[in-house]
Amino acid sequence: MKKVIFVIGVSGCGKSTIGKLLAQELDIPFFDGDDFHPEHNVTKMSSGQALNDDDRQGWLETLNDLAKKQLKENSCIIVCSALKETYRDTLSRDIESKAKWVHLSGSFEQIFKRMNSRSDHFMPSELLKSQFDILEHPKDALQIDISLTPENIVKTIKNKLMNTSExxxxxxxxxxxxxxxxxxxxxxxxxxxxxxxxxxxxxxxxxxxxxxxxxxxxxxxxxxxxxxxxxxxxxxxxxxxxxxxxxxxxxxxxxxxxxxxxxxxxxxxxxxxxxxxxxxxxxxxxxxxxxxxxxxxxxxxxxxxxxxxxxxxxxxxxxxxxxxxxxxxxxxxxxxxxxxxxxGSGQFIKMVHNGIEYVEMQLLAEVSTIIEALGQKPDDIANTLDGWKNAASSYLLEITTAIFRKKEGDEWLVKKILDKAGNKGTGNWTTIASAELGVPSTLIASALFSRYVSFYKDERIQLNKNFESVNSSELNLTTNDVLEAYQFARIINHYQGFKLIAEASNKYQWNLNLSEIARIWTNGCIIRSTLMEELVEVFKHTDNILTHPQLIAYVKQYMPALKKVVSQSILNDISTPALGEAIHFLIGITTKYASANVIQAQRDFFGAHTYQRLDDDSGKSYHTNWN
Incomplete structure (x- = not known):
């Protein structure tokens, strides 16, 4: 890979000598940063005045432009003082991965002696102290002792930078x-x-x-x-x-x-x-x-x-x-x-990503099962799913469509796959984290436990014999009903996933940016989708997508279809745990007065756990002798 080697250090450390020798050894262009100082800087230093940051800024930007231009053709070597971290940041702006640093270091006395022995430079030795005063030793540079011979210095740089991996x-x-x-x-x-x-x-x-x-x-x-x-x-x-x-x-x-x-x-x-x-x-x-x-x-x-x-x-x-x-x-x-x-916030959001992924996969499995119950064969299911891409495009929808098209000989491959779904643990961790943080990520738990149910294959076969299934020929649904139910459940899934991230961010003081997280999930990852692209903008205004006007409108529009799909599936013995949980959750989270009052009364009855009252907003706890 082409790279820029910046040879840096205080004036008089031998940068130009080493830079030229190294350029000859590597057969790449050499540039002395001193040659690019504007006339103002040269005049100022020649008069014994040290440059300030404003003096250096334009010079550093010129060298940065030079480096970028050279990189289009070849590697190169640029020598300059670059004494501060901010200077090095300017020099490597937009080319950080291609910038390599060599710091030539020595004592003040050693370099002062060298400067007094040279006669062809505009900078007087009296300014050396000012350079040592502002020198910020680079952490990531190859450190070279200038006591070594130039030949050994060049050999060391070549071995350390050119023959090693990044x-x-x-x-x-x-x-x-x-x-x-x-x-x-x-x-x-x-x-x-x-x-x-x-x-x-x-x-x-x-x-x-x-x-x-x-x-x-x-x-x-x-x-x-x-x-x-x-x-x-x-x-x-x-x-x-x-x-x-x-x-x-x-x-x-x-x-x-x-x-x-x-x-x-x-x-x-x-x-x-x-x-x-x-x-x-x-x-x-x-x-x-x-x-x-x-x-x-x-x-x-x-x-x-x-x-x-x-x-x-x-x-x-x-x-x-x-x-x-x-x-x-x-x-x-x-x-x-x-x-x-x-x-560990990065690994936390990857864990939640996988939890959302579990649900998206489960939802597609459920809607495919419903569509099959409507009489469609795998190629028809694929065509139906393909027709949804304008309304609900996602990577998982795309691959599920391809799965239903794949044949092995004359038979559909998907119908030959054993119906036992594995998992590698991240769904478990997401569910555990939800419980620990007190966040109702119910769809993730439902998708996880659906995989667990699938793993009991032998028991499912046994119990199937004991319970007669209803004939699903009376399934009163359209594929558009199923599409809208699917879209509803996906909104709830993303609400729950990002709610979990937000709660973790507050608890652990991570200060996570939900919009930025959604943005990096718009491409490359398994849960990328047009919905995720919409959420990038939504999260710039709220951390709760169910308060956003457009998503509220979507949920209201799709809710009747989801209720119909879930009720028809139950009546026809089609298992839809994730779709069902989506509507149960929304009803629960939007219920103004829930049944939890009964539970709290029960807890107080058997365990004296106390309760608070609606007619007392002081926060006082009450206990009743229920007998």
């Missing part, structure tokens, strides 16, 4: 491999690691590299020490391994080889609470930890997923150029990747 990926499962190819296709030099297990996992990284031409410049490893040391510092290592204890084992394996300020990114479906624990643990070791949700499956990981990173904001800035480059892009061309917030 990004490491640990774990070459399906998602890990796709992310590697995505990074490589975007021009990043990467290192790939997969463990070696005799007879089980042998030469995985090596064989993977050989399989794809885009990985020709990637480095492959099955030795952790070699893998870690192949990376530029601060090292950026993304873990794509199974959630749980495996993450902790990998961290412990990596730690002995890491250096302060290295960054570990967990890209798996880890529990958000464990992410906070790992963040705190690694912080004590001087290592940054970023918990990152990644959605999009194998194809998304390859072509552009939705990425949800959280943790240390400063550490995120160091990996943002990589993650934002490989992510999907929204309709405005912006990356579907954003810094979510602190702690």
């Amino acid at each position: 990004f490491g990926l640990f774990g070459l499962g399906v998602m890990g491999k796709s992310l590697c190819r995505n990074l490589a296709n975007n021009g990043f030099k990467i290192s790939m690691f997969n463990r070696h297990v005799d007879g089980v996992e042998e030469h995985v990284a090596k064989n993977f590299k050989a399989e794809y031409p885009e990985l020709s410049e990637a480095s492959d490893f099955d030795d952790i020490f070699a893998f870690v040391n192949s990376l530029q510092q601060p090292r950026r290592i993304m873990l794509m391994v199974n959630a749980g204890k495996t993450i902790d084992y990998v961290i412990e394996d990596l730690l002995p080889h890491l250096s302060e300020n290295d960054i570990i990114i967990d890209g798996g479906n880890s529990n958000y609470k464990k992410t906070k624990e790992r963040y705190d643990y690694l912080k004590s070791k001087g290592i940054h930890f970023i918990g990152t949700g990644v959605s999009g499956g194998e194809e998304g990981a390859l072509k552009g997923p939705s990425i949800m990173p959280s943790g240390d904001k400063e550490a995120y800035e160091k990996v943002a150029p990589f993650l934002e480059t490989i992510s999907a892009k929204d309709k405005n061309g912006l990356p579907c990747c954003t810094y979510v917030g602190t702690e």
Whole structure:
């Protein structure tokens, strides 16, 4: 990948000499930043006056423009003082991932002596102290001691910057491999690691590299020490391994080889609470930890997923150029990747994403079953679903349509699949988090438990014999009724999912931006849809979508159809738990005076739990001797 190497340091440290030698060694253009100072700056320094930030700003912007222009053709080397972090930010603006820093450092006495020995520079040695006074040592630069010979300095820079990788990926499962190819296709030099297990996992990284031409410049490893040391510092290592204890084992394996300020990114479906624990643990070791949700499956990981990173904001800035480059892009061309917030908030919203996904999948399964009960065969169902894309377009609707079209020989493949749905745990965690936070995410729980019911296949067969089913030939519905019921339930699903995120944000003080979360879910992820695109704008005005005028109108419009679909399904013994829960929830959440008064009276009767009264707004608690 083309890159700009900025050789920086105070005046007199040897930047120009080293820059020229390095450019010759690498056969790339060299530019001395001093040559681009405006006349005003040269005059000011020549008269013994130090430049201020205003003097430098235009000069830094000129060098930034130069770097951008050069990158269109080739790598290059630019030498300049760049003593402050803000200066370096200006120099690398919009090219952060392609900017590499080399800091030539030495003592004041050492450099002052050098400056007094040169006679061809406009800056007098008396200004050196002013440069040392404002110098902010760069954290992410390759530090070079100027006591070394120029030849050794050039050799060190070449080995550390040109022969090392920018990004490491640990774990070459399906998602890990796709992310590697995505990074490589975007021009990043990467290192790939997969463990070696005799007879089980042998030469995985090596064989993977050989399989794809885009990985020709990637480095492959099955030795952790070699893998870690192949990376530029601060090292950026993304873990794509199974959630749980495996993450902790990998961290412990990596730690002995890491250096302060290295960054570990967990890209798996880890529990958000464990992410906070790992963040705190690694912080004590001087290592940054970023918990990152990644959605999009194998194809998304390859072509552009939705990425949800959280943790240390400063550490995120160091990996943002990589993650934002490989992510999907929204309709405005912006990356579907954003810094979510602190702690494990990124993994929390990925967990909720998966909960919403569970419901969307369950709803499509239910509506497909209803449409089949109306007499449609799989190809007809596919055509019906395809006809919904203008009104309710989504990735899951699209793939479900394709599923009902797929044949194996002369038979529909979907009818050959065992009706037992698995899960990997995120639906469980979402349901548990809902209970812990006291948020009624009832559709997510319903979709999860529907999967559990499906797993009892043998018992379902047995019990089917004991209970006679009603003939569904009397199903009095149209496919438009089913469509409107589906749209209603999806609005409730998204209400509940984002309500859970909002409550978690308040509880943990994450300050999450619901509109921005919706935006990064508009492309790349599994739950992308036109509804999600609408919610980006909705959440700019409210954090409760059931208070938004347009969505209120939709819900009112679709409610009669959902009531009809659910009642007809019950009468005809068609199981619709998610559709049914959607209408039950809305009725419950919009009921002004609920039946909970009876429950509270019961609690007070047997447990003296007390109650409050409608005719006393003081908040006082009452207890009654009910006997």
